[in-house]
Amino acid sequence: MAPINGTVLIADDEDQIRNLCVSFLQRFGYETISARNGVEALELASDRVPDIVxxxxxxPRMTGLEVCRELKARHSTQHLPVVLMTGMDQPEDVVNGLQSGADDYVCKPLRLPELHLRLSNLIRRKQMFDMLHDHNEEMIETLGSQSRTLTELFTLSxxxxxxxxxxxxxxxxxxSLSRMMDCRRVSVLMxxxxxxxxxxxxxxxxxQDVATQISLSEDSPILRDMSAGGQPAIIDPTNAMAVELYGANGAMAFSELPVMLVPLSFSNELLGVITLTDRTWAEPGHFAPTDITVLTYVAQVAGIAIKNRLRQEQIRETQDVTIFALARLAESRDELTGNHLRRVQTYCRRLAESLRLSGxxxxxxxxxxxxxxxxxxxxHDIGKVGISDNILLKPGRLTPEERxxxxxxxxxxxxxxxAAESLLHHDSFLSMAKDICYFHHEKWDGSGYPFxxxxxxxxxxxxxxxxxxxYDALTSARPYKPAFSHERAVGIIAEGRxxxxxxxxxxxxLTLADEFNKIRLELQDNDVNAQAVETTFAQ
Ligand SMILES: [Fe+2]
Ligand SMILES: [Fe+2]
Structure with a gap:
């Protein structure tokens, strides 16, 4: 069977011309559909869009020009090439035809080889157009999905x-990874x-109970490969390397499905490993090259963010320890109660949390x-470093001047x-620490100090x-007083309401009193001297 060059819809009310065209075009490898008038032509063009008309x-009923205008107006046929057949003595038809959107015309009597050339040129042009159109649609689809991915990545970052x-x-x-990769199970190992x-x-x-049991040794071959390669990798349950990951607990966590492992690195340091498994739509373990590209990018961005966060947390921890050590140093001259600061900060936190919870x-x-x-x-008491020893360490009552x-x-x-806060150009907890230093001896009724x-x-x-x-001062022994019992301290604070x-x-x-007592006992001083002093004063 001869190859089909395309499908031609032939519309002519004269049987002889229509039949001539049909037999000629079929000989040249075209498939044909024929209509006897314009209305029929439009119906056929809608049922099965040909390659050319x-x-x-x-x-009769509808002229070729009207059919042409209608085809060009319809979305489904607007790019369908239309060739008009017109008599040599009707030049105005040619102008009108081209104005109505026709792509070409041939004159009667028909010169069949010319007709074939004109039709094949237009069909080739349409095929090119269709190809570009399809390509364009694909590009729009790809760009749309890339743009969605970029938006996701940007938002995630x-x-x-x-x-x-x-x-x-x-x-x-x-x-984000679960949503972007359509994976039901995602984890991060660190x-x-x-x-x-x-x-x-x-x-x-x-x-959660399964996740907490997953544990890989420091020299795990999987992690060694992650550190060295730095590339995402699929670990299949059949892979010997997977034994460690798929141990008894791993099987529960990953359900014996292939797991995509993605290293989270910063420079050459392996900070963590992402595991992705149980895809909701693709074959288990199947990740397309575009998925790998996206995962690699996410891992790079996440690696930087994690490293920054870890550095910030380290700086914060170092600051906390330094501040605490300095505060303790300031207290060390008069305080024999080593855990005073720990207890005070714990009481403060519980009071603040309970205040918030109680509205x-x-x-x-x-x-x-x-x-x-x-x-x-x-x-709160770092200012004691500026108080002289004879006052700070005086065992008895202070005179009014000393007070x-x-x-x-x-x-x-x-x-x-x-002064320290003024050296910074940003908000800092020093502002709160300053308030606490200044005002921790003020009283609700205005009888406190310094203001x-x-x-x-x-x-x-x-x-x-x-x-x-x-509360802590009352329940601790001081050079000038013994430690009061928890109950007595609670009573004194209640009186001060x-x-x-x-x-x-x-x-x-008062609602937290029992809890304060527990904290007091848990954080009580184990300093022998402190206990000795406390016992002496308690007698
Ligand atoms: Fe104080
Ligand atoms: Fe204190």
């Missing part, structure tokens, strides 16, 4: 960089220095405030931190610290 101008903590960052990462093993630190779709100061008591309070509270000087520790501490502030004039952080500090202490904070303290 050859149509007589003068026809922003969210990871905005995350305050590593846990939050990893949760953003696992959720190295735990204390046990020297790689554990799952964030996961999605893996039961008080919810706007102020955001997690950042509570974590800053935890860091700042130990600094005045002693009270200056609030101002010395506050001014020191104010005699009252009520909410006293910053919330200082009001909380005052309650925590007094609305005079010494903020009544709301005092109420929350």
């Amino acid at each position: 050859l149509i007589d101008v003068m026809m 922003l969210q990871m960089n905005k995350s305050q903590h590593l846990d939050e960052l990893l949760s953003v990462l696992t959720n 190295f735990n220095r204390s046990i020297r093993r790689w554990n799952i630190v964030a996961s999605l779709g893996i039961p 008080h100061h919810q706007k102020a008591l955001v997690p950042e405030f509570i974590s800053e309070l935890w860091r700042a509270a130990p600094m 005045k000087e002693m009270e200056q520790h609030t101002v010395i501490g506050g001014q020191t931190l104010e 005699g502030y009252s009520g909410e004039e006293i910053p919330l952080s200082a009001r909380i610290t005052a309650c925590a500090d007094v 609305g005079t010494h202490f903020d009544p709301t904070i005092c109420d929350v303290f």
